[in-house]
Amino acid sequence: MKILMLIVMFFCIGAFFIISQNNIHLDKSEGIDTFIFLYKFWLSNTLENVGSLAGHVVKLEWLPK
Numbered sequence: 001m002k003i004l005m006l007i008v009m010f011f012c013i014g015a016f017f018i019i020s021q022n023n024i025h026l027d028k029s030e031g032i033d034t035f036i037f038l039y040k041f042w043l044s045n046t047l048e049n050v051g052s053l054a055g056h057v058v059k060l061e062w063l064p065k
Helices: 002-021 029-059
Strands: none
Touching (some): 002 029
16 A cells, blocks of 8 residues: 555656646646646656666576576
8 A cells, every 4th residue: 555655646746846847837728738748758758767677677687696
């Protein structure tokens, strides 16, 4: 349950950073559209990086020689 809460907090903080860094106003439909576009872009990059990191971790030699 704690891991799920950490993941939700990570995505919420990411959303807050996107809103604040791009000065998006969510009371207008243009702002909502911009937020959705940027959030999907950020989310896809984040998942791509996690997948890349997992691939590198799997390829590592974990056993001693």
